[in-house]
Amino acid sequence: MSNSVFNALDWWIVAAFVVAMVIVVMMSMRKKNESGKDYFLSGRDSNWLQIGTSIFSSNIGSEHLVGLAGAGFATGMAMAHWEMQGWIILVLGWVFVPLYDRMKVFTMPEFLELRFSRGSRNLLSLLTMASLVLTKIAATIYAGDVVVRTLLGINSVNVFGFQMDVFWAIALGLAFTTGLYTVLGGLRVIMYTAVLQTPVLIFGSVAILFIGLQELGHGDLFAGWHQMVTSAGANIHLIRAHNDPEWSWMAVLPGSAIIGFWYWCTDQYIVQRVLAGKNQQESRRGTILAGFLKLTPVFIFLVPGMIAFGLVSMPGTSFHTPNGDAAYTSLVAQILPHGVRGFVACGMIVALMASLASKFNASATLFTMDFYREWRPKASGREEVTVGRIATGVIVVLGICWVLVIKMLSSNLYEYLQNVQSYLSPAIVVLFIAGVFWKRATAPAAFWSFLVGIVGGFARLAADIIMKGHKVEVAALKQQLFHNTITVDQYHAALAPLKAQYGMIFDIWIINWLYWCQILLVTSAVLMIVISLLTKAPTLAKLKYSWFGATPEEKAATRASWGAWDVVLSLIVIAIVIVFYIVFF
Numbered sequence: 001m002s003n004s005v006f007n008a009l010d011w012w013i014v015a016a017f018v019v020a021m022v023i024v025v026m027m028s029m030r031k032k033n034e035s036g037k038d039y040f041l042s043g044r045d046s047n048w049l050q051i052g053t054s055i056f057s058s059n060i061g062s063e064h065l066v067g068l069a070g071a072g073f074a075t076g077m078a079m080a081h082w083e084m085q086g087w088i089i090l091v092l093g094w095v096f097v098p099l100y101d102r103m104k105v106f107t108m109p110e111f112l113e114l115r116f117s118r119g120s121r122n123l124l125s126l127l128t129m130a131s132l133v134l135t136k137i138a139a140t141i142y143a144g145d146v147v148v149r150t151l152l153g154i155n156s157v158n159v160f161g162f163q164m165d166v167f168w169a170i171a172l173g174l175a176f177t178t179g180l181y182t183v184l185g186g187l188r189v190i191m192y193t194a195v196l197q198t199p200v201l202i203f204g205s206v207a208i209l210f211i212g213l214q215e216l217g218h219g220d221l222f223a224g225w226h227q228m229v230t231s232a233g234a235n236i237h238l239i240r241a242h243n244d245p246e247w248s249w250m251a252v253l254p255g256s257a258i259i260g261f262w263y264w265c266t267d268q269y270i271v272q273r274v275l276a277g278k279n280q281q282e283s284r285r286g287t288i289l290a291g292f293l294k295l296t297p298v299f300i301f302l303v304p305g306m307i308a309f310g311l312v313s314m315p316g317t318s319f320h321t322p323n324g325d326a327a328y329t330s331l332v333a334q335i336l337p338h339g340v341r342g343f344v345a346c347g348m349i350v351a352l353m354a355s356l357a358s359k360f361n362a363s364a365t366l367f368t369m370d371f372y373r374e375w376r377p378k379a380s381g382r383e384e385v386t387v388g389r390i391a392t393g394v395i396v397v398l399g400i401c402w403v404l405v406i407k408m409l410s411s412n413l414y415e416y417l418q419n420v421q422s423y424l425s426p427a428i429v430v431l432f433i434a435g436v437f438w439k440r441a442t443a444p445a446a447f448w449s450f451l452v453g454i455v456g457g458f459a460r461l462a463a464d465i466i467m468k469g470h471k472v473e474v475a476a477l478k479q480q481l482f483h484n485t486i487t488v489d490q491y492h493a494a495l496a497p498l499k500a501q502y503g504m505i506f507d508i509w510i511i512n513w514l515y516w517c518q519i520l521l522v523t524s525a526v527l528m529i530v531i532s533l534l535t536k537a538p539t540l541a542k543l544k545y546s547w548f549g550a551t552p553e554e555k556a557a558t559r560a561s562w563g564a565w566d567v568v569l570s571l572i573v574i575a576i577v578i579v580f581y582i583v584f585f
Helices: 008-028 036-044 048-059 062-103 108-115 118-152 166-216 221-236 249-266 268-275 280-293 297-313 324-335 340-375 381-408 411-418 420-437 443-466 468-482 488-502 504-509 513-534 552-560 564-583
Strands: 156-159 162-165
Touching (some): 008 166, 048 280, 062 108, 062 221, 062 249, 062 268, 062 280, 062 297, 108 118, 108 268, 108 340, 108 420, 118 268, 118 324, 118 420, 118 443, 162 166, 166 221, 166 297, 166 324, 166 340, 166 381, 221 297, 249 420, 249 513, 268 340, 280 564, 297 324, 324 340, 340 381, 420 513, 443 468, 443 504, 443 513, 468 488, 488 504
Antiparallel strands (some): 156 162
């Protein structure tokens, strides 16, 4: 521990925060979980503060502490689109909350069964559980290694006389601790702890932003911002040229919107928090709060990555980072004063824990409510809770086992696994939009358009894995073509051997991944329309679960659930997003 960046003050702060967390966990567990509604949806008694903070703290995981800051370090504002698309959570609050509330569903696949068929439900359940375990859970555990290793400055720990790589201590410790309180408390403990975790995370990250800018500007905040912008160069812009090989606006704007709609309106991992609301008003206001909170990650995670790049580029600097992924943690370890380091470290660790707990709980909910309850429709509430706890424990073990596999695979493959939802989300988006807003959408159309979309997504993922060894060289060729250092003929001539060797696999892979996302959306939508028109129209009973199925009484209840301030605050979120795009255009 001689290389640790913490001193006694930092450790005392960490200890105090751990005690506070334990107290909050114990308080949240005082109310017993008597049924699946209690365990998976916190008894459906959560308020707007718990919902909004839980959405935010669950969302802030490895993709922010490691990935977003690393993206800021490498590509500037290019990835800010994904954060700004967080405004789509308002669509969840205003459009989907009334629908989900009157249906009283536990899971998103359950909605697909009510609107379409059991087959569509099973497909989405299996797909979501697999992606949670194989990508999101493993990614969060894996990111804990980057965070803690950099903070503590150690590579191994002594366990009963044996030297163990710190990765395993972190992975096992993070998964076991988080899994333990998730197994015991369910969603209620996640909702309660989020209220403590979110302000710690935000305030700590704001400290990094301001201290980092002062460091970059030699004590002058505005000079630091100017230096950061100068260091970023063209990367400060959100909208890139249409022929940019990676971040063309034609690829990024539609692609990020598709992925954003899937994530904020249909992903069990996020929507489960809204389903836990006391009523439509609390759920909607929770999404509005989350909309405001989602305006911050660009500034508290991505911009610090750009600050780290500026510090590394500054002549005579002592700041260093092993790579872009460690940019955020390196800032914590090197520029923050003691005391603040401990505080920020608490925010980082609990962000990973909150994200991981939410993934454990969402996976267990899908298994219990979509499969076990189908096998045992007369299961008691206590039985559902018991099965949910066992399922959570199994998922914790599976997540750890998959990390073992990830550790043995190349880092490139790991990155590809992280993109799986980007390839699979378009078909899900088509299903939900058609199911909610188009009366003519039928069950066969939903099943086949979904299946084809999934196959197309996995085809691209397989192509990524097969072609991973050529990624760097082809990316370099694309950059040369973009900067006119080679001609179009030279570019195609250089790619000809790969085309001849891999054929259709190469054709799939060479397309920008965001364009592929759009292709999948269009393909699934066309299939949905054509097959729906060729098959029997859905019955009135099915249309009850669409936008058009609300009774006059249900419509009146929805209208009574919002007021002028809800509208004004929602419009403010959208206005801030528009201003952001104008400023960084």
